Amino acid sequence: MNYSALLLAYSYKKTRGNGRKMLELDDYFRQYGVIAVFAALAVAVPTVMLLLSWLLSVLGLRPKNPSPVKNSIYECGFETISEKWSNFNFRYYSIALLFVIFDVEVIFLFPWAASFGTMSAEFGLYVLAEMAIFIGILVLGWAYAWKKGSLEWS
Numbered sequence: 001m002n003y004s005a006l007l008l009a010y011s012y013k014k015t016r017g018n019g020r021k022m023l024e025l026d027d028y029f030r031q032y033g034v035i036a037v038f039a040a041l042a043v044a045v046p047t048v049m050l051l052l053s054w055l056l057s058v059l060g061l062r063p064k065n066p067s068p069v070k071n072s073i074y075e076c077g078f079e080t081i082s083e084k085w086s087n088f089n090f091r092y093y094s095i096a097l098l099f100v101i102f103d104v105e106v107i108f109l110f111p112w113a114a115s116f117g118t119m120s121a122e123f124g125l126y127v128l129a130e131m132a133i134f135i136g137i138l139v140l141g142w143a144y145a146w147k148k149g150s151l152e153w154s
Helices: 005-013 024-061 090-114 115-125 127-147
Strands: 012-016 020-023
Touching: 005 024, 090 115, 115 127
Parallel strands: none
Antiparallel strands: 012 020
């Protein structure tokens, strides 16, 4: 007996009510089937696009005629003012990164706040303590960034 037949044999169970056989793992495997379909599509679509592009270039249907205009360096449709590698002020990056980190906090806080009533009825004060610890860790990170001067622009 192979593994799939053995798994199928164990997945049948007799119900108490009317005696029908019911497949327990059917819904479980169906959920993973949906994930597998999306994963296959996520791999197949870019692969087919790349292969089709390559095939069209081999057949000569996709033109490849580089020109100085196509090979020129541009930024947002405009000619660059400085050289290819110019210095970049790190403060732009650090402020943006701090914004993303503290903005993600809202993504975690909103669903928690929306379902706080039902969660507190089921789990009690544990839900409130858990979020207080989360916010406390974020406040410690904010205080550290403030102490290091990361939030100062000058």
